[in-house]
Amino acid sequence: ADVRIDREVNRHAAFGLGIHRCVGSHLARMELRTALDVWLQRIPTFTLADPDAVTWATGQVRGPRTLPLRIG
Structure with missing residues (x-):
């Protein structure tokens, strides 16, 4: 999986919409x-x-639960 910080704008509803x-x-x-x-x-x-080894959380708050990184 790649993290693309420069990806195109995505109008998702993570923070709700409208009022x-x-x-x-x-x-x-x-x-x-x-x-x-x-x-x-x-x-x-x-x-x-x-x-x-990357695992993902499920439910309301999604995201990586484990994310082993090599720094340097």
Whole structure:
């Protein structure tokens, strides 16, 4: 699996839509952008240590549960 930070805009509904939009969505996006900027400044070179060892969480909050990285 590849992480494509420069992918095209995707109008997903993760933060809701219209009047039901999450009031914290803009803060969450800003926090994520800041976290990624800091990560890439401090750890510019990293790869998956074992792509087969990646596991994914299911349910309401999805994402990697284990993500073994090789840094450097």
